[in-house]
Amino acid sequence: METYNRKMGLISALPLACVLFLAFLAPLVVVAVFSVMPAKVFGLLHMPDFSAYAVFFEQGYYRSLLWSLGMAFVSTFILFMLCWPLAFAMVKIFGRFTTVITVAVVMSLFVSENIRLFGWVLTLMKGGLFEGYFRLWTGIGFESPLYDVPVIIFGLVYVYLPFMLFPLAQGIAMVSDDLRQAAFDLGATRIQVLLKIDLPLAAPGIVVGCLLSFVLAAGALAESKILGGQAVIAIADDIETAFTFGQNWPLGAALSMILILIIGVLALIGISRVDLDKIMGRKF
Amino acid sequence: MLDDSFLSFRNVAKKYGSFSAVDDVCLEIDEGEFFTIVGPSGSGKSSLIRLLVGMDEISSGEIYLRNRRIDTVPANQRPTCMVFQSLALFPHMSVGENIEFSLQLKKIGKRECKTRALELLELLQLPQNFYTKRIAQCSGGERQRVALARALAFDPAILVFDEPLSALDYRLRKTLEKELKDLHQRTGKTFIYITHSLEEAMVMSDRIAIMSNGKFEQIATADVIYSKPKSRFVAEFMGDVNLFKFTFDENGSVVSPGLDIDSEVLNRLSPEWDNGYIMIRPETFVFDSNDRSMSSITGRLKQEYELGSRIQYSVELDSGDIVTVEKLREDRLNANLGEVVTLYFQIENCHLIPG
Amino acid sequence: MRTSRAMRICLYAYGCLLIVFLYLPLVSVAFASVSKARYLTFPIKKYSFKWYSVALESSTVSELFVTSLTIALVVTVFSLIIAFFGALAFARYDWRFRTWFQKLILLPIFFPQTVLGLALLMWFNSIGVIPSWKTAVVAHLVWIAPIATLIVAIRAYSFDPALEEAARDLGANTSTIFRTITLPLLMPGLISAGLFAFLLSWGNFPLSLFTTGADSTLPEWLYAKMVSGYSPLVPTLGVASIVASLTVIGATLTLIRIFRMTRE
Secondary structure, X not given: OHHXXXXXXXXXXXXXXXXXXXXXXXXXXXXXXXXXXXXXXXOXXXXXXXHHHHHHHHOOHHHHHHHHHHHHHHHXXXXXXXXXXXXXXXXXXXXXXXXXXXXXXXXXXXXXXXXXXXXXXXXXXXXXXXXXXXXXXXXXXXXXXXXXXXXXXXXXHHHHHHHHHHHHHHHHHOOOHHHHHHHHHOOOOHHHHHHHHHHHHOHHHHHHHHHHHHHXXXXXXXXXXXXXXXXXXXXXXXXXXXXXXXXXXXXXXXXXXXXXXXXXXXXXXHXXXXXXXXXXXXXX | OOOOOOEEXXXXXXXXXXXXXXXXXXXXXXOOOEEEEEOOOOOOHHHHHHHHHOOOOOOEEEEEEOOEEOOOOOHHHOOEEEEOOOOOOOOOOEHHHHHHHHHHHOOOOHHHHHHHHHHHHHHOOOOHXXXXXXXXXXXXXXXXXXXXXXXXXXXXOEEEEEOOOOOOOHHHHHHHHHHHHHHHHXXXXXXXXXXXXXXXXXXXXXXXXXXXXXXXEEEEOHHHHHHOOOOHHXXXXXXXXXXXXXXXXXXXXXXXXXXXXXXXXXXXXXXXXXXXXEEEOHHHOEOOOOOOOOEEEEEEEEXXXXXXXXXXXXXXXXXXXXXXXXXXXXXXOOOOOOOEEEEXXXXXXXXXXXX | OOOOHHHHHHHHHXXXXXXXXXXXXXXXXXXXXXXXXXXXXXXXXXXXXXXXXXXXXXXHHHHHHHHHHHHHHHHHHHHHXXXXXXXXXXXXOOOOOHXXXXXXXXXXXXXXXXXXXXXXXXXXXXXXXXXXXXXXXXXXXXXXXXXXXXXXXXXXXXXXXXXXXXXHHOOOOHHHHHHHHHHHHHHHHHHHHHHHHHHHHHHOOHHHHHHOOOOOOHHHHHHXXXXXXXXXXXXXXXXXXXXXXXXXXXXXXXXXHHHHHHHO
């Protein structure tokens, strides 16, 4: 039986592994190689140099990286605070309503990110849903919050909410009710139960949720462009510009590599500490 | 309204809609008692202790501990501590941290916590190096003891047990039953234990309460419940027991299919009702007797079962009833299956139960 | 440990608020799509379905729909096949590199799609492949196949290996087992995964942007219009896109129901 399992496992993994090797890992290698090519070339057959990386520091690209990381961090934090009570309620309190929320959130994921962000533009702009009707009813107009940093963070929170909510819920589901009741029985207050039981035991879900939200937000582009205008340039924006307008693939590749390295290290640390079988509910 | 009891339940009820899980229960428990509530699933015993420790709210009635009302006190402030069926040991903490949990919540110093934890490890016969051990590395029996230590660290007035041994294998259960009884004697605390096994209850308890459908059928010592059950439910809860229906007709004579005894014999037991059951325990019968005062019935030996130290016989009477007889090995009956056998019994060793 | 009544009400309200918040922008989009004016302001003065008819008649729009649809369908088919086997490798068989495999699959999901799209562009260029809708399919697969695999894997985790062993005991060979036992048991997961694959591909933008080349998908077009200046077709097509998604979901659920009824 063991050799059967081994053989079947290997064969079954082949299709997906092939796709990933050929279309994920290989491109990453190409990016890495491109990043050490001289500026503005489109081929790989040149002598390597690190000029693109130097440009990163010299021409201030590190600023957009720091902005992206900073906004990602803030939005992840906000997401955690917002989603924890909801995730807790979904697992422990809501019952049927949980399904309603799950379906609603999942369905919203199927609508293109652009449409949803565009909808916020329509809602928040001057003359938009909020301001237009508010002015109609009260006669007072107000400035649109668009094209500034807070609204970008708002957009990040909005788009990446499901990626924090579902892992958190999954993590909380791993905290058995018996344990909470036992802690309470032994004299703990509600806050002590939260700190000593809920948070530590839901840790895998918390790690996955925060990691996913942070990583995706760090590489996000649409929010800063559509909602934020040019108030702040995200690193993904700079990468795109380097490729398209800048016609400088090595620079784009170098910027990408820096982002990939940061995200890669975080992702690998997070994923390696989480037991996937457990969090996905393995029974056999 | 003061009284002497340590713990008392007064007209306690728990209702879910029209269903009463606990139906108007009154109970008094003495300090230091080992009190067991026995009943089948759904009898309400779990619901009752959940009301006691505060995990559910009472629908009506009151619970008093040392003359103070505790049903209005939140669960984390009650001087009760529960040992769960699943044990509920915190998997992310070590054995020591589990035991010290309640002490750390009270902000007791680290050194004192450790001392207390080590003391409890010793009391529960666990090695001192278990202090840093992970829960996952402990065996079933060891985990039981850690759960006990954790509860004792809390120093509760009442220790409540929710069927803690039912998931264990036979040998471990038997060992732990005796250890629990020892622990009770050594700590002197009040233990309230629930289980579905009357046999288990009889090993450990001072008093037993049999519960069914949210009410108590009988509350007494093990001895009384065994020999003088108050109802058919309690009698049959013990396992194999022979019940013969009897009825007094208009003339005052006894009709008892299967048993064929006359009213003179039955009246020696002073029956208080017109109909009911005569309970004869399997070990009461003898196969051979010259004593004229004994009554007898005859039937065919249907089956023989080896039970280790005892042997159980099924005897089929002419009326079709099956009688269960149990004898010790040395009193084995030498007869073949299908043979006619005579069973003798002393009516005074029987017990009457209302119909 | 009971939660107080007040807290429960707050939490339910919070949940409802979340749903409103999630769908509010779509409400705006829907309103905008039926506004007659060329430049949008709220409150809307005149309502009309004019822009829908413009969209329906436009050849550009139908091209966009066809491209998006084709890509989504192809991605769905491939994802399902890959996910079926991938989920078994992920959850069912105990083989040597299983944990490595699990972690490998997660990487594309944790990856910023913009960077992935650009990386693929560079890759295609260096191996001499011209970007078209076919390369977009590959790009989508990189991200969507792992997600589909995870969805089916959840189902595969509760799959009792004893069932397969019993079948083998009764004489079935591997392909029969797959056909008669594994496939039916994983079917609910496959249906969810298929639905996810289609819809995620249909609405995807970052990957399509860089890898479709001359072809263009609906989300790409929407984005281009959004950043270059408002066009009333944007909300219109946005709504149309959503309606298409809902239709697909509805059709799938109906098919499932019919399928179930014919079996009984």
